[in-house]
Amino acid sequence: MxxxxxxxxxxxxxxxxxxxxxxxxxxxxxxxxxxxxxxxxxxxxxxxxxxxxxxxxxxxxxxxxxxPYTNIDAPDITAGQLHRFLLNRRPFRNYKKKNVDRETIEKILDTARYAPSAGNEQPVKWIIVTGEEAISEIVEKAIEAMEKAVKKDPESEYAAILRPIKAAYLRGEDLICKSVPHIVIASIPEESPYYDIDSVIALSWFELAAYSHGVGTCWCGLLQTLSNCYEPLRKALAVPDGYKSGCVMMFGYGKYRVRHIPPREMADVKWLGEIQE
Ligand SMILES: Cc1cc2nc3c(=O)[nH]c(=O)nc-3n(C[C@H](O)[C@H](O)[C@H](O)COP(=O)(O)O)c2cc1C
Ligand code: SF4
Ligand code: SF4
Structure with missing residues (x-):
């Protein structure tokens, strides 16, 4: 370099x-x-x-x-607008039966690729999954992964959720991916713990960029953890060899509009040192 x-x-x-x-x-x-x-x-x-x-x-x-982008135009949003935008972000678990077009997804990725990464390694390989067939296979493999885990250890963390998820699946309902039209995976090389953080940041940027295009998202920790311990699920997510799934997120157009901002804890802060004005 x-x-x-x-x-x-x-x-x-x-x-x-x-x-x-x-x-x-x-x-x-x-x-x-x-x-x-x-x-x-x-x-x-x-x-x-x-x-x-x-x-x-x-x-x-x-x-x-x-x-590169070489243009450094001043941001055209104010601090107040950004504050409201960030607070309005919500996880979406109900989606319209409508795909996000490829051009919009590319625009979202074109923002997300600027997310910071440790040592500027930019380790994320993005995977975008679209379509009922592919997502249904992912859900099926996720259920298999949970069944395997529960068989091995009946006290497993998946024991409580497996039964309703499987019952719904047999009725044609998808409680894992909520019949979402797309899934994004920020896959990362297996070796370094920093890459896990890079994956989180990359998908955080994806989430916010998506929302700026009117696209709703929801983190899917279940697929992330299951795919890292069940090879057929990793394969269904098309994670490349030598990589793990990193963070996984559903995305699509939300069925409902966000109307209110639910409350959260005040920031729990310990201030060390005096701030001199
Ligand atoms: C997980 C993580 C750890 C980082 N650790 C350091 C650090 O210890 N020291 C530092 O100067 N910068 C650190 N950075 C900042 C990166 O070096 C910086 O994000 C990277 O060079 C890419 O530049 P950018 O943020 O302008 O995209 C870290 C970034 C990430 C995401
Ligand atoms: S600032 Fe970054 S790009 Fe410039 S010389 Fe240092 S490491 Fe290289
Ligand atoms: S003008 Fe630019 S390149 Fe030259 S010393 Fe200053 S920062 Fe470095």
Whole structure:
């Protein structure tokens, strides 16, 4: 990874070096900023130098790997509008029988791909599942996974929910995915605990971006945990080899409109240190 500098524009202010999270930019009064030899691999292509350069003199070079937005238009929403938007988000468990079109899903993903990730690794591989047949297979495999778990341990956490879920399934009702038209999986490589967090953040961004397009979502922890312990379910979710499902979310157009914001606890905060005005 590297950066490309335009010496014509650079005023040698040193901000790029100051903001670099891994201190891999060197700059002094006699030199333009540069990545010293041996530090190329340290650069994570996070683009922080590019983002804060006041002269537009430095570009983070990801080797064409990432597709950029260069425009930094001020956000056109106020803090108050964002506050209300976030508070209006709700989990949706009732969906219209209507698909979200592919263009809208791509727009949502185009926002979600900007979610932060540890070390800027961007480890998420997205999977979008659409259609009754595919989702019905997922539900079937999830029930199988629970049956297996309960058979092995009758005290299993799934013991209480298996019976109503299975009974409903046999009646043609889907209590797991609520007959949703789409499922999104933010799958992640198996090895690092940071990837689990990255998956949560990526889907949080997906959820909010989806809501901004009028699309409702609901986290599905059940599919996540079951798929990581039952291979046929992992396969039904099309999780690539060497990956695990990470977080799973249902999405589609909500059947009902949100009318009120239910109350939540006040923020439980311990303040350490004095805030000087
Ligand atoms: C789980 C997680 C852990 C992180 N830990 C650190 C950290 O310890 N120190 C730090 O400077 N930045 C940390 N970051 C910030 C990332 O380095 C940053 O999000 C990444 O470089 C991508 O840049 P972006 O946030 O501009 O997309 C962390 C981010 C995530 C998601
Ligand atoms: S922040 Fe921009 S202008 Fe300042 S030293 Fe770095 S590249 Fe040059
Ligand atoms: S892209 Fe990020 S890690 Fe690389 S030099 Fe710029 S600020 Fe540092």
């Amino acid at each position: 590297s950066v490309i500098l335009d010496p014509e524009k650079c005023n040698n202010c040193g901000i790029c070096a100051d903001v670099c999270p891994v201190s891999c930019i060197a700059v002094d009064k006699d030199t333009y900023p540069y990545i010293p030899e041996g530090f190329e691999e340290t650069c994570t292509s996070c683009g922080q130098c590019e983002a804060f350069c006041p002269k537009g003199a430095i570009i983070c070079d990801s080797g064409g790997k990432y597709s």
